[in-house]
Amino acid sequence: MNLTKENIEKIIGGDKRTISRAISYIENNQDNKHLVLKSLYSYTGNAYKIGITGPPGAGKSTITDCLVTLLVKDGYKVGVIAVDPTSPFTGGALLGDRVRMTDSSLLENVFIRSMATRGSLGGLCRSVNDVCSILDASGKDFIIMETVGVGQSELDVAETADTTVVALVPESGDSIQAMKAGLMEIADIFVINKSDRQGADEIITGLKNMLHLRMPGEHNREISVIKTIASRNTGTAELLDEILSHKKYLETSGFLLKKRRSQIENEIIEIVEIGLRNNFWNEKNREILKQNIDKILNKETDPYTLSEKLFGL
Ligand SMILES: Nc1nc2c(ncn2[C@@H]2O[C@H](COP(=O)(O)OP(=O)(O)O)[C@@H](O)[C@H]2O)c(=O)[nH]1
Ligand SMILES: [Mg+2]
Structure with missing residues (x-):
C-alpha cells in the first residue's frame, strides 16, 4: 500500500x-x-486504551457492546479490537441485538476489527499494538481491546492497556481461578458479569478478600469490583464511570505518563527483538546451525560455543 x-x-x-x-x-x-x-x-497518542479480558463466555463482547454505545452517546469515537477466536464480530455479533445498526452515529464513530490469535511467535502483542496505532492516528478517543484471558500472549496484550478490566462470572467458581490465570495481577477493575445468576455475591466477597491479601501495587489504588448484567445493560454505566475514574487517576497522578514511557520502552524492545529474530535466522546462519548438529551430538563442540560463533563473538 x-x-x-x-x-x-x-x-x-x-x-x-x-x-x-x-x-x-x-x-x-x-x-x-x-x-x-x-x-x-x-x-498517535490521543487514544485511551481499555483492555477487557476474561474467560470465554464471560460476556466480554456484550460488555464491550454496552461501553461502545455509552461512549458514542457521549460523543466519543471508538475503536474495538477483538482478539477472540471464539466470537469474531464478523457476523455482526457486536452491536447486534440491542443496538440498531441503522443508528448512524454508531456506524460512523465506531470501528471494529477482529484479529486471529494465531501469528508469529510473540507477535500478537505487536500486531495488536500496530492496529492500535492506526486507530489512534485515525482519531479514536477510546480503543477497547477484547482478549480471552487464557494465554500469556493475551495477558501481554491486556498489559498494554491503560485500564484493564477483568470480567468473571459467578460460574467461574471462585476467584482462585482468576489468580491462577494471572488475571489478579493485571486487573485495574473487576467485573462480575451475569450477576443475574446465583453466586454473584459470593464471588464478589471472595474476590474482595483476595484483593485485600494482594500486595499493594505501585499505584496503590483500590481495585474495584463492579456487578453487571451486561445483557440487560445493567451496571455498565457504573463500569464506564469506574474506567473514567481510573483514567483520571492515572492522568492526575502522573502514572499515565509513566505508563506511556514504559509502553514506548517495551515497544522498542519488542520491535528490535522481532527484527533480530527475523534477520538472524537467514540462510547462512541456518546452514551453520545444521552443519554443526552432528558435532554437538559428538561433543566436538557445544551449543554455547556454537551460539557464540553464530553471534560472531
Ligand atoms: N444471563 C446473562 N447472560 C449474559 C450476560 N452477559 C452476556 N450474556 C450472554 O452470554 C453469552 C456470551 O457472551 P459474550 O459477550 O459473547 O461473551 P465473551 O465470550 O466473553 O465475549 C451471550 O449469549 C450473551 O448474550 C449477563 O449479564 N447475563
Ligand atoms: Mg467475545
Whole structure:
C-alpha cells in the first residue's frame, strides 16, 4: 500500500475503508509495515486504551457492546479490537441485538476489527499494538481491546492497556481461578458479569478478600469490583464511570505518563527483538546451525560455543 499524503489524510480523517486497508496491509506485509506506521506515528497518542479480558463466555463482547454505545452517546469515537477466536464480530455479533445498526452515529464513530490469535511467535502483542496505532492516528478517543484471558500472549496484550478490566462470572467458581490465570495481577477493575445468576455475591466477597491479601501495587489504588448484567445493560454505566475514574487517576497522578514511557520502552524492545529474530535466522546462519548438529551430538563442540560463533563473538 502506498501511503500517499492523500491516504494519510484519509486515515487521520477517520475514513473506514482506508483504515481497513492500512490494517490489512500491515498484517500481511510485516517487512514493509514500518513505512506505514512511521508516517502515522506523529498523529498517535490521543487514544485511551481499555483492555477487557476474561474467560470465554464471560460476556466480554456484550460488555464491550454496552461501553461502545455509552461512549458514542457521549460523543466519543471508538475503536474495538477483538482478539477472540471464539466470537469474531464478523457476523455482526457486536452491536447486534440491542443496538440498531441503522443508528448512524454508531456506524460512523465506531470501528471494529477482529484479529486471529494465531501469528508469529510473540507477535500478537505487536500486531495488536500496530492496529492500535492506526486507530489512534485515525482519531479514536477510546480503543477497547477484547482478549480471552487464557494465554500469556493475551495477558501481554491486556498489559498494554491503560485500564484493564477483568470480567468473571459467578460460574467461574471462585476467584482462585482468576489468580491462577494471572488475571489478579493485571486487573485495574473487576467485573462480575451475569450477576443475574446465583453466586454473584459470593464471588464478589471472595474476590474482595483476595484483593485485600494482594500486595499493594505501585499505584496503590483500590481495585474495584463492579456487578453487571451486561445483557440487560445493567451496571455498565457504573463500569464506564469506574474506567473514567481510573483514567483520571492515572492522568492526575502522573502514572499515565509513566505508563506511556514504559509502553514506548517495551515497544522498542519488542520491535528490535522481532527484527533480530527475523534477520538472524537467514540462510547462512541456518546452514551453520545444521552443519554443526552432528558435532554437538559428538561433543566436538557445544551449543554455547556454537551460539557464540553464530553471534560472531
Ligand atoms: N444471563 C446473562 N447472560 C449474559 C450476560 N452477559 C452476556 N450474556 C450472554 O452470554 C453469552 C456470551 O457472551 P459474550 O459477550 O459473547 O461473551 P465473551 O465470550 O466473553 O465475549 C451471550 O449469549 C450473551 O448474550 C449477563 O449479564 N447475563
Ligand atoms: Mg467475545
